[in-house]
Amino acid sequence: MGGLFAIANRVDSIHRRPWIGFQSWRAAGRKVSLSVEAEKVLEETMHESVRGDVIYFWGRVDLDGSVIGSNNALTFWSMCDILNGGNCRNVFQDSFRQMYALPPNAEGLPPMPEDGGYWSALHSWVMPTPSFLEFVMFSRMFVDSIDAFHRDSGKYSMCLLGSSEIEEKHCYCRVLELLINVWAYHSARKMVYINPNTGSMEEQHLIEHRKGYMWAKYFNSSLLKSMDEDLGEAADDGDDPRENWLWPMTGEVHWQGIYEREREERYRTKMDKKRKTKEKLYERMKYGYKQKSLGL
Structure with missing residues (x-):
C-alpha cells in the first residue's frame, strides 16, 4: 500500500495517463496474473471506455470455504477476519468511527452483501487515474485512523491484525488489500471481474442492486476532500493530534x-x-x- 501512496504523491510527474493499474507479485504465485490475451482484451476495453468510474480486477477473494476446510461459503467480513487475526471487523469499525468522528454506539461496519459476486484481492486491478487518487485520499485517512486506534488501544507494541511474525511485521497490509472493495462498492464504482486467462469480463455487484446497502454519504468525494483539507490545515499549522502522526507521512499535504x-x-x-x-x-x-x- 505504501507503493500506491508514493505513486499517488508524484502521479502528475510519473504517470500522466488516464488509467492506472497494479498487479501484485503474489498474483503470479497464485497463477492469477494476466495472460497476454487478457491484457490485450483489457487494453482494448480501456481504449473504448474513456468515461465512467469503473474498476477492473482479476485477483479475487476465495469465499468458497476451502481456505478453512469448510463446505460453507464465507462472507466478505468473515474472510477478512480470517486474513487478519480474527480482528478485522472490530478494528475496521472502530477505525471507521474514529475517521468520521462517530459515537461509540454508531454502526461502523459497512454492509458487504452476499450476492455471489467476486471481490478484489491481491492489489491486482485497473481504474481511471482520477478514481485512483480519490481511493488513495480515502485510504490515507483510513490508514491513519487504524494507526490512531491501534495506538489508543494501548497495544501498539503488538499487531491486532496478525498472528504470525510476518503478518505482524506487515500489520495493516491484508485489511488494506480488501479496503478497495468497501470503497468501490459504497462509492458506486462499477466493479468488473476479468478472467486472467481468457480475458472474459463480468460485472459484479450491479449498482442498481446496491440500493439500500450503500453508505454513500460516507464515501462522497466532496466530504472526503473536505476531510482531507482539514487534515492538511492541521498538518500545515503543526497541530498534530498525536505523537508520530501518520497521515502527513503518507503523501502530499495540501x-x-x-x-x-x-x-x-x-x-x-x-x-x-x-x-x-x-x-x-x-x-x-x-x-x-x-x-x-x-x-x-
Missing part, C-alpha cells in the same frame, strides 16, 4: 491556505522583480549607461 500562501509568494516575487527592474531603469536614466573600458 489545503486551500497553502495554495493561497504559494500564490501570494509568487505575487511578491513578481512584484519584487518588477521593482528591481524599475530601479535599474531609474539608475540608468539618472546617471546614464557607462560602458566599461576595453583593454588597458
Whole structure:
C-alpha cells in the first residue's frame, strides 16, 4: 500500500495517463496474473471506455470455504477476519468511527452483501487515474485512523491484525488489500471481474442492486476532500493530534491556505522583480549607461 501512496504523491510527474493499474507479485504465485490475451482484451476495453468510474480486477477473494476446510461459503467480513487475526471487523469499525468522528454506539461496519459476486484481492486491478487518487485520499485517512486506534488501544507494541511474525511485521497490509472493495462498492464504482486467462469480463455487484446497502454519504468525494483539507490545515499549522502522526507521512499535504500562501509568494516575487527592474531603469536614466573600458 505504501507503493500506491508514493505513486499517488508524484502521479502528475510519473504517470500522466488516464488509467492506472497494479498487479501484485503474489498474483503470479497464485497463477492469477494476466495472460497476454487478457491484457490485450483489457487494453482494448480501456481504449473504448474513456468515461465512467469503473474498476477492473482479476485477483479475487476465495469465499468458497476451502481456505478453512469448510463446505460453507464465507462472507466478505468473515474472510477478512480470517486474513487478519480474527480482528478485522472490530478494528475496521472502530477505525471507521474514529475517521468520521462517530459515537461509540454508531454502526461502523459497512454492509458487504452476499450476492455471489467476486471481490478484489491481491492489489491486482485497473481504474481511471482520477478514481485512483480519490481511493488513495480515502485510504490515507483510513490508514491513519487504524494507526490512531491501534495506538489508543494501548497495544501498539503488538499487531491486532496478525498472528504470525510476518503478518505482524506487515500489520495493516491484508485489511488494506480488501479496503478497495468497501470503497468501490459504497462509492458506486462499477466493479468488473476479468478472467486472467481468457480475458472474459463480468460485472459484479450491479449498482442498481446496491440500493439500500450503500453508505454513500460516507464515501462522497466532496466530504472526503473536505476531510482531507482539514487534515492538511492541521498538518500545515503543526497541530498534530498525536505523537508520530501518520497521515502527513503518507503523501502530499495540501489545503486551500497553502495554495493561497504559494500564490501570494509568487505575487511578491513578481512584484519584487518588477521593482528591481524599475530601479535599474531609474539608475540608468539618472546617471546614464557607462560602458566599461576595453583593454588597458
